[in-house]
Amino acid sequence: xxxxxxxxxxxxxxxxxxxxxxxxxxxxxxxxxxxxxxxxxxxxxxxxxxxxxxxxxxxxxxxxxxxxxxxxxxxxxxxxxxxxxxxxxxxxxxxxxxxxxxxxxxxxxxxxxxxxxxxxxxxxxxxxxxxxxxxxxxxxxxxxxxxxxxxxxxxxxxxxxxxxxxxxxxxxxxxxxxxxxxxxxxxxxxxxxxxxxxxxxxxxxxxxxxxxxxxxxxxxxxxxxxxxxxxxxxxxxxxxxxxxxxxxxxxxxxxxxxxxxxxxxxxxxxxxxx
Amino acid sequence: xxxxxxxxxxxxxxxxxxxxxxxxxxxxxxxxxxxxxxxxxxxxxxxxxxxxxxxxxxxxxxxxxxxxxxxxxxxxxxxxxxxxxxxxxxxxxxxxxxxxxxxxxxxxxxxxxxxxxxxxxxxxxxxxxxxxxxxxxxxxxxxxxxxxxxxxxxxxxxxxxxxxxxxxxxxxxxxxxxxxxxxxxxxxxxxxxxxxxxxxxxxxxxxxxxxxxxxxxxxxxxxxxxxxxxxxxxxxxxxxxxxxxxxxxxxxxxxxxxx
Numbered sequence: 001x002x003x004x005x006x007x008x009x010x011x012x013x014x015x016x017x018x019x020x021x022x023x024x025x026x027x028x029x030x031x032x033x034x035x036x037x038x039x040x041x042x043x044x045x046x047x048x049x050x051x052x053x054x055x056x057x058x059x060x061x062x063x064x065x066x067x068x069x070x071x072x073x074x075x076x077x078x079x080x081x082x083x084x085x086x087x088x089x090x091x092x093x094x095x096x097x098x099x100x101x102x103x104x105x106x107x108x109x110x111x112x113x114x115x116x117x118x119x120x121x122x123x124x125x126x127x128x129x130x131x132x133x134x135x136x137x138x139x140x141x142x143x144x145x146x147x148x149x150x151x152x153x154x155x156x157x158x159x160x161x162x163x164x165x166x167x168x169x170x171x172x173x174x175x176x177x178x179x180x181x182x183x184x185x186x187x188x189x190x191x192x193x194x195x196x197x198x199x200x201x202x203x204x205x206x207x208x209x210x211x212x213x214x215x216x217x218x219x220x221x222x223x224x225x226x227x228x229x230x231x232x233x234x235x236x237x238x239x240x241x242x243x244x245x246x247x248x249x250x251x252x253x254x255x256x257x258x259x260x261x262x263x264x265x266x267x268x269x270x271x272x273x274x
Numbered sequence: 275x276x277x278x279x280x281x282x283x284x285x286x287x288x289x290x291x292x293x294x295x296x297x298x299x300x301x302x303x304x305x306x307x308x309x310x311x312x313x314x315x316x317x318x319x320x321x322x323x324x325x326x327x328x329x330x331x332x333x334x335x336x337x338x339x340x341x342x343x344x345x346x347x348x349x350x351x352x353x354x355x356x357x358x359x360x361x362x363x364x365x366x367x368x369x370x371x372x373x374x375x376x377x378x379x380x381x382x383x384x385x386x387x388x389x390x391x392x393x394x395x396x397x398x399x400x401x402x403x404x405x406x407x408x409x410x411x412x413x414x415x416x417x418x419x420x421x422x423x424x425x426x427x428x429x430x431x432x433x434x435x436x437x438x439x440x441x442x443x444x445x446x447x448x449x450x451x452x453x454x455x456x457x458x459x460x461x462x463x464x465x466x467x468x469x470x471x472x473x474x475x476x477x478x479x480x481x482x483x484x485x486x487x488x489x490x491x492x493x494x495x496x497x498x499x500x501x502x503x504x505x506x507x508x509x510x511x512x513x514x515x516x517x518x519x520x521x522x523x524x525x526x527x528x529x530x531x532x533x
């Protein structure tokens with residue numbers, strides 16, 4: 001493992017295992033504190049006054065040492081955070097300067113220049129192995145890369161809103177979030193969406209798309225699986241008929257979603273065929 | 275309370291079988307045992323015919339409650355099995371989204387350690403089935419456990435996975451000073467093949483005393499026991515598999531007693 005990889009791992013572990021509790025204020029330490037107090041009281045009852053004083057003095061010294069150690073740890077952490085903040089600011093400033101320079105160079109050409117299309121997340125998936133969640137709707141199996149999955153919610157009836165496209169089932173409230181619910185079967189295969197099919201569908205979950213508030217209704221969570229880029233028949237190029245379809249998982253003949261493109265279409269009120 | 279994490283960064287090496295087999299035997303000995311399924315594949319959960327996707331609370335919900343999770347929320351997730359003294363904290367597929375959802379969020383690696391503390395008086399043993407991926411779930415298991423049991427398939431490719439797992443344990447120790455007792459358990463040993471014997475010898479040569487001085491054989495009774503959703507010691511007491519796990523448990527318990 002390279003030095004950079006080691007450093008990244010250490011930072012990851014430091015964050016995950018950072019114990020911020022302070023003995024007096026955290027409920028977590030309460031049972032332990034109670035046990036310790038009871039034990040101390042028992043010992044005190046048996047001890048002479050002198051021993052009591054010694055114990056107290058020792059306990060105080062230990063407490064002071066502990067507090068000092070904790071303060072030092074917090075100060076170290078703060079200094080590190082400050083250093084990272086500085087570094088981030090410096091990088092931002094450098095990036096801003098660079099962008100300014102590029103803008104200056106591009107002046108004059110800007111009016112005829114079209115900004116390049118943003119690189120879709122899907123491009124990243126073509127670079128290496130990735131995990132995907134497979135789910136099914138009305139017999140159709142779909143897959144979404146886990147990194148583009150915003151979450152999974154249990155199904156709750158959505159509040160219908162009038163004047164929206166027919167594939168828009170309404171708003172589902174989850175805690176304080178308002179989630180837009182897509183009738184996946186109707187969106188993906190409107191041509192097959194008959195009243196009989198609609199009747200047979202039993203949505204159970206809402207699959208959230210990336211960071212957006214859009215969620216796809218789904219009937220069954222099938223599995224999660226690791227895929228390599230070669231496992232997928234990727235769709236090629238810009239302007240394809242179905243931008244939301246990133247490709248097909250070969251062995252399973254199952255569509256894999258381009259989440260960014262799909263969110264973009266949903267935002268515009270388009271359906272899968274538009 | 276004793277907490278064992280059953281972990282390896284390679285899949286399909288017998289983690290769930292080891293968890294269920296050891297847990298079943300401890301329960302038979304009258305120990306109060308909790309099996310925690312931290313693997314989004316939820317094999318352990320399904321082993322006991324529990325459906326992590328039926329809407330009842332799972333480990334995922336505890337992570338959503340965050341660091342301040344309380345005892346009621348924890349006990350709400352625990353489900354009894356049809357076997358006395360044996361309970362399960364089920365997994366759900368949504369656990370697979372945790373790393374993305376939480377990221378390296380401060381202190382989120384200590385949630386299971388808090389669960390352990392809250393359940394201190396309720397169980398004698400907690401066995402954690404760990405997913406084969408280094409992430410927030412594995413770190414939680416390692417932070418909560420005092421011993422890591424590493425099942426390793428006796429074949430050469432599996433030895434590579436073991437190197438990665440040992441590297442992770444070293445790193446966790448270097449980074450946060452978390453030390454574990456480690457027991458490497460050779461599994462799926464096929465005495466008819468030379469490859470199994472060679473892999474076993476290589477294991478012993480490389481990891482010495484960390485390797486348990488026995489092996490879990492290939493035994494079709496494991497499959498039959500899982501179909502019957504019953505730990506092997508209760509399903510086929512006299513089988514080679516049950517006998518091997520009994521030997522392993524004896525060694526583990528004597529090591530715990532002297533720890």
